[in-house]
Amino acid sequence: MASSMLKSAGEIQNLIFSQNQKLTHLARCGRIDEAVKLFESMPARNAVSWNCMISGLAKNGRVADARHLFDRMASKNLISWNTMIAGYSHNNRVLEASQLFDEMPKRDSYSWTLMISCYSRNGELERARWLFDSMPGVKTPVCYNAMIAGYAKNGMFQDAIVLLTEMPVSARNMVSWNSVLAGYTQNQEMVQGLKFFGEMQEKDVVSWNLMVEGFLQVGDLESAWSFFRATPCPNVASWVTMLNGFSKSGNIDEARRLFDEMPERNLVAWNAMISGYVQFLQIEEAYRLFGEMSERNSVTWTTMINGYIRIGKLEKARELLDSMPFKNVVAQTAMLTGYVQCMRMEEAVELFEKISTKDDFCWNAMISGYAHCGRMDKAVELYKRMPTKSLFSLNTIIAGHAQQGEMHKALEVFKQMRERNTVTWNSIISGLTQNGFYCDSIKHFVLLRNEGRKPDPCTYACGLAACAYLAALQVGKQLHLLLVKSGHVNDLFAGNALINMYARCGRISSAKQAFDEMASVDLISWNTLITGYALNGFGRETISLFKEMEVNGFRPDDITFVGVLSACSHAGLIDEGLKYFDSMSRDHSVERVAEHYACVVDLLGRAGRLEEAYKLVTEMPIKVNAGVWGALLGACRMHGNPDIAKFAAEKLFVIEPQKTSNYVLLSNVHADARRWEDVDRVRSLLKEIGIQKQPGCSWIDIKKKVCSFVSDDPMQPGATEVGFVLEMLCAHIRNTEIMPWSSLLDCG
């Protein structure tokens, strides 16, 4: 008995060794909870066990737990310190990593390289270079490569190449070359990338894969395919990259063909194929593959769960989550997001509280859920509960406030943030635009650039939208210039905003030109252009664009028809308008909404066919909204029909009692018909509910004193002088090309 209990030192060593291997395996699969359990149950551990656990926790996003273990570790070795720094580096915690680097008792070349790579990856190239230059001893190839990759990823191609040429030839290896190449391909610089690829002395399969992925990212499927075909020895990654390229560009059948043809398939390949089907909402096919798989990991499960969420089968998704053999926070967050999107907050909370290791994404899903349904109080409360606050979550809070129309709160949070990213700025800029603070929106665009940050397509789209609303053509033109220089000009989102800006500034030919110059267009581009032509009164052109759109294979939607119908109305194309109104549901299966009726009422009204307009409204199968009643009332004003006007106005008084113009309009109709009693009645009605027409008013502050100006008030002090100056300014404006903010935007 006793002899079997006693294990020799060798046996104990063997046990530790095998359990350490198991730990590594579990950590690599993301099964970190199981790894923790195993670690805690181990009868004996060595430094490797501890280091392995620290690394595993950090790589699974639990950097705080990793640090806790590190602090508890009695006999830390150099590798423990390096591992902890790597852990911080993986989680982009530059500050903590550098603190540890400063504190550590001894450093080796690993420590230096880790820190250099940490700075590099986070865009702090100057610090990285400083460390690189002050590093003692011979620099390893890895160290050179980390520095090169840092330069290349941040678009500093020249610095990357200089270092590549400077490094000892003996140290230069495939990774060095590929790091530079990856810089080009990942920054969508395929022209330069292709040139560099051609100049590379040797290429391996990674180089080819980078080229394929690069072409896919710029949407050049053809080149991607020919590079894939030309790859000398494609590996699984090559196949998966191409497969993914097919499914992302809408060719699921091609993707499947590739999957079937692959010489070998690993878990990643299976996951990519499932993900393809999920993107296509072919969940049954995804599930069939899922069933055929001999091995699944958390990615597999998460993809499948997401699939069911995307088709609205939350119960099935939950069933999958519950049957997952090892739950991880990613899958749980996917489910959480599903609940949140369906506004099922009780279930979301219940799941959220169950998740033992909440990471940034998990917290943020919950916070954005509350923001999404307008519960900003809850969102803020949750944010305060977060153990380590993430930038991500603060961005969500800002966006939430903006959505609720509480820009002052959003700006308050924004001002207090010590760290901001492009998303932060975009949330503020888009919030300002959406809430009507157009000038502030553009000002923040300028501020962002002054901070040295690069606007992304979304920033441009928001800035251009602000210009569109302001009809600020000059600023809009400058944004256009910057957009071209930034290289985002082929982005759909930004391109569509550009069309809209020109159209709303009355420059329809520039709008058309922007449309024509786009690399590819979507339905929104067409709608924006069509609406733009309509807005500017080009009836015939709108209709021919509509036809052109159909020829190009785009199917019109409800917004297209609002554009077409309003164009017909503005241009007096009565028969065409009625024809489209008839055909939209019959030939295009687009259901009529209230806006369409409003257009047609307006159209009939303008043609003096009031009775028909009235009949249309009374027979509407859907709820009549203020827009329709307003169009009817407007038509009555044009053609003098006090009876219908009264009918429409009374409806409007219920829907929007605060809108003064409705009362004024009705009173005018009565006045035109010389029905003075009715005029008095409307006027007294207006007084009764205490509404007064607000006179136009503006103000400026001069020397801490606010001077206000009320429109049409000749009694105002200084009115004559102000009028004179104004006259002069107007003359000046007519003779000058104004470039507001031109110095700030600095188009160079």
Add this chain to the structure above:
DNA sequence: ATAGGGTTAG
């Protein structure tokens, strides 16, 4: 068991 380039999931 710790550092560099390429593929999948929130």
